[in-house]
Amino acid sequence: xxxxxxxxxxxxFIISLFxxxxxxxxxxxxxxxxxxxxxxxxxxxxxxxxxxxTGKTGDKIKDTIYTDKDNWLELRIDQxxxxxxxxxxxxxxxxxxxxxxxxxxxxxxxxxxxxxxYKNRHHISTQFNAADMYYFMxxxxxxxxxxxxxxxxxxxLGVAPSSHGCIRMRHEDVEKVFNDCPEGTLVLAxxxxxxxxxxxxxxxxxxxxxxxxxxxxxxxxxxxxxxxxGKYYITERKFxxxxxxxxxxxxxxxxxxxxxxERQKKPYVYYRFLLESDILTERNPINISVxxxxxxxxxxxxxxxxxxxxxxxxxxxxxxxxxxxxxDNPIGILPYYGPGR
Numbered sequence: 006x007x008x009x010x011x012x013x014x015x016x017x018f019i020i021s022l023f024x025x026x027x028x029x030x031x032x033x034x035x036x037x038x039x040x041x042x043x044x045x046x047x048x049x050x051x052x053x054x055x056x057x058x059t060g061k062t063g064d065k066i067k068d069t070i071y072t073d074k075d076n077w078l079e080l081r082i083d084q085x086x087x088x089x090x091x092x093x094x095x096x097x098x099x100x101x102x103x104x105x106x107x108x109x110x111x112x113x114x115x116x117x118x119x120x121x122x123y124k125n126r127h128h129i130s131t132q133f134n135a136a137d138m139y140y141f142m143x144x145x146x147x148x149x150x151x152x153x154x155x156x157x158x159x160x161x162l163g164v165a166p167s168s169h170g171c172i173r174m175r176h177e178d179v180e181k182v183f184n185d186c187p188e189g190t191l192v193l194a195x196x197x198x199x200x201x202x203x204x205x206x207x208x209x210x211x212x213x214x215x216x217x218x219x220x221x222x223x224x225x226x227x228x229x230x231x232x233x234x235g236k237y238y239i240t241e242r243k244f245x246x247x248x249x250x251x252x253x254x255x256x257x258x259x260x261x262x263x264x265x266x267e268r269q270k271k272p273y274v275y276y277r278f279l280l281e282s283d284i285l286t287e288r289n290p291i292n293i294s295v296x297x298x299x300x301x302x303x304x305x306x307x308x309x310x311x312x313x314x315x316x317x318x319x320x321x322x323x324x325x326x327x328x329x330x331x332x333d334n335p336i337g338i339l340p341y342y343g344p345g346r
Contacts, residue, residue: 065265066237067199068229070118071206072191073246078182079203080172080194082114085163087150087172089182092205099178100163104148104170111169112148115336117256118201119144119192120249124183133169139176140183144192146254150183152176189249193259200229200260206246214245221251223324226331229258233331235266256334 079088080101087099106113110132121144128141128151136153143149150172159175161167174182191203206212216224224243231240 066232066269067265068201068232068260069204070191070201070225071204071244071246072249073206073210074187074190076186077191077193077203077205078186080114080192081197082116082194083196085165087174087182089185090203091185092208097181099174099182101150102158102161102163102165102167102173104168104172105166108169114148114166114170114172114194115145115256115334116195116199116259116261117145117334117336118203118252118259119194119254119256120252121149121186121188121190121192122249122254123149124188126183138171140179142179142183142186145194145256148172150174150179152179191247191249191252194256195259195261198261200232200263200265201257210246212246216245216248218251219324221245221248222328222332225257226327229260229331230327232265232269233260233263235268235270237269238272239270253334255336258332258334260331 075092077090079090080103081088082103085101085103087101089097089099091097103114104112121142123141123143125141126139128138128149130136130138132147138149138151138153141149141151148170152174156175158167158173162173162175167173193199193201193203224245225247228242231237231242
């Protein structure tokens with residue numbers, strides 16, 4: 006009676022290979038009703054049946070931070086290069102020179118997710134003998150992008166760190182960035198390794214949900230925590246446009262010193278087959294379930310989490326711990342050096 010069961014599994018496997026398009030379209034229709042958005046579905050189509058049968062859940066996934074601005078900046082400290090990513094899929098790059106920790110009264114450029122919070126076309130330095138800083142854009146406490154008088158410093162751009170902390174650029178390059186990047190533009194600074202990235206929210210997207218600062222912190226921290234614990238596919242993620250005003254001037258942690266797990270845990274999959282044993286007898290459907298190996302572990306983890314958060318006090322402690330671990334950027338407060346006169 007069950008001799009045809011292997012054939013059924015083969016059929017389902019074949020269907021899964023062609024199911025991506027249909028599955029994605031259904032997801033897109035359903036997610037339009039959500040308060041958030043699921044842009045990642047269009048970029049990473051998958052079917053639960055295909056994942057179950059092939060075990061392809063080991064993608065090197067990064068946590069995506071969404072912006073509603075038209076540009077975002079990626080500062081590659083290791084390359085001494087600044088990339089301006091635009092909504093129209095265009096990327097422009099500009100040679101820069103970052104902070105050299107070996108200079109007197111200087112700080113090294115640090116990784117993190119920042120936002121431009123101050124702009125001034127002609128800023129006068131309060132630390133370095135009233136130096137002229139053109140098209141100054143601060144993003145990391147007192148550190149910002151700018152150009153200087155003359156062109157003598159051009160030889161270090163794109164080559165090696167040479168500043169006391171700020172990001173030096175050519176006059177025409179920094180002017181371009183200044184004009185195209187308003188306050189609130191995100192700046193992702195890293196040395197070639199980051200567990201967060203930035204993407205654009207759909208241009209017509211309006212986030213009707215409202216979050217306070219603490220809610221933003223918790224969501225950002227939990228999203229990275231779930232990826233590091235291999236729970237990307239099995240946890241519900243909130244998708245939102247970040248409010249740049251909640252980003253501290255010291256930045257948000259990007260996991261620059263952490264490694265992604267080799268595999269993400271498989272999602273739960275359940276199939277129900279209804280079989281008629283005999284047309285003359287009472288119809289007794291036979292239920293056959295297929296479950297991923299990690300589901301039992303997931304259930305145990307859910308139970309443990311519930312036990313750990315029985316009271317509001319425990320829940321508050323838990324939130325503070327994950328925010329400190331996955332949100333706060335542990336780079337410390339940058340020193341202030343007064344004018345050396």
